[in-house]
Amino acid sequence: MQSVSGIEMFRRVLTSASKLVAGVASVQVAATAVTISDADLKKKPEWYQHAVASLEESLKKLSTYAYIESEETLQAAEDVLHRVLDQNNVDILWRYARILVEQAELSKCPKKKLELLHEAKTYAKKALAIEPAKGSAGAHKWYAIAVTKLAQVDKKACASDAVEHLERATKLAPKDPFAWHLLGVALFNVGKFGEAIKSFTTAEEIKAGFSAANLYYLGHAQKNEGKKTEAIDTLKKCLATHTKCKADGRGKLEAKKVLGVDLKLKPEEYEPKADF
Numbered sequence: 001m002q003s004v005s006g007i008e009m010f011r012r013v014l015t016s017a018s019k020l021v022a023g024v025a026s027v028q029v030a031a032t033a034v035t036i037s038d039a040d041l042k043k044k045p046e047w048y049q050h051a052v053a054s055l056e057e058s059l060k061k062l063s064t065y066a067y068i069e070s071e072e073t074l075q076a077a078e079d080v081l082h083r084v085l086d087q088n089n090v091d092i093l094w095r096y097a098r099i100l101v102e103q104a105e106l107s108k109c110p111k112k113k114l115e116l117l118h119e120a121k122t123y124a125k126k127a128l129a130i131e132p133a134k135g136s137a138g139a140h141k142w143y144a145i146a147v148t149k150l151a152q153v154d155k156k157a158c159a160s161d162a163v164e165h166l167e168r169a170t171k172l173a174p175k176d177p178f179a180w181h182l183l184g185v186a187l188f189n190v191g192k193f194g195e196a197i198k199s200f201t202t203a204e205e206i207k208a209g210f211s212a213a214n215l216y217y218l219g220h221a222q223k224n225e226g227k228k229t230e231a232i233d234t235l236k237k238c239l240a241t242h243t244k245c246k247a248d249g250r251g252k253l254e255a256k257k258v259l260g261v262d263l264k265l266k267p268e269e270y271e272p273k274a275d276f
Contacts, residue, residue, distance in 0.1 A: 062095040063138075065178045067245045068102050078103075085123075093127035094139040101146050105246070114153055120146040137173035140165040145182065162186045170199075177203040181214045184221070193221040212241040216251035220258055228263065232270070235259050240272045 058077040061068065068074060081096045100120035107113045124143035131139055144165040151159035166183035173179055184199030200218035203210070219234035238255040241248070259270045 059091070059095065062098055065176050067105075067247065069106065069245055071103075071106055074099050074103055074106075088126070088130060090127045090130050090132060090136050090139055093123050093130075094136060094142050097121070097124035097127065097146055098138075098142045101142060101149060104149065110153065114150075117146060117150040117153065121150055135168070135172045137169045137176065137179065140172065141169040141176070141179050141182065144169065144186070148182075148186065159186075163190070175206055177206040177210050177214070180206065181211060181217070184214070185217055188217055188221055193224045196221045197225065209237070209241050211251075212238050212243060212248035212255075213245075213251035215241060216255045216258075219255060223258060223262060232259065232263060232265070235263075236270055236272075239270065 058080045061073060062077055062081075078096070078099045081092055081099065084092055085096060097120045100116045100123065104113045104116035104120065107116065121143070124139065124146050127136065127139040128143055144159075144162040147157065147159040148162045150157040163183065163186045166179060166186055169179045170176070170183055180199050180203035184196045184203065187193075187196035187199060197218060200214055200221065203214050204218070209215075215234055215238035219231045219238060222228075222234055223231035235255045235258055239252055243249050243252065256267075256270070259265045260267065
């Protein structure tokens, strides 16, 4: 999981009259400057315990490296985090930006997608504006993702600083394979294939086979660098890797194109063998 400043930090449970919904009741979480232990939390009213538990659960889910493609999970997290945005907490703000980015990915409405990504960029920028001295990998990573995806749907938008922020994210969270993968994609998109290969390879070293999409980009970058044999082997691994998200599915489709069109292989030469 990404650095979250620790769940204990969130047990300080907000510093003003932010509202959380517990069941049908709208409650105000009182200010407290002291971390609340499990024992002390149990002494609090049930609605208070529920509010803290809901916030913590959402923060945990939004700390995962992998993509979230569950509308229900994202909606539940948005419902909780929206009520604490007034805290101007960097860890809450970047996670809210993440929710908006992933909701945009799931949206089938171009206008709604555009609105969500613009909003995501705004919250990610707010997170970066109050970034703590030790830095926030999540804020840099999701700002970069937001501006990159926004540039894909808005010709006026620019993602020129995505590489800079992803480089910062990998320094702050060097064990996050997805951050390395995203840095590789950003480098690939500007034609820096040699550097992209290093990023994709680092991601694989951290967690081998974690993403078919990473293997696709690695193989494609190898092909562009004239490393045909390596590219074929990597792209075959991509096709044999379990699909975990939409990005993996797209990666496999693109891998077949590179193998069949660019590298001139026949389907029987690269399609995974059925395991009966």
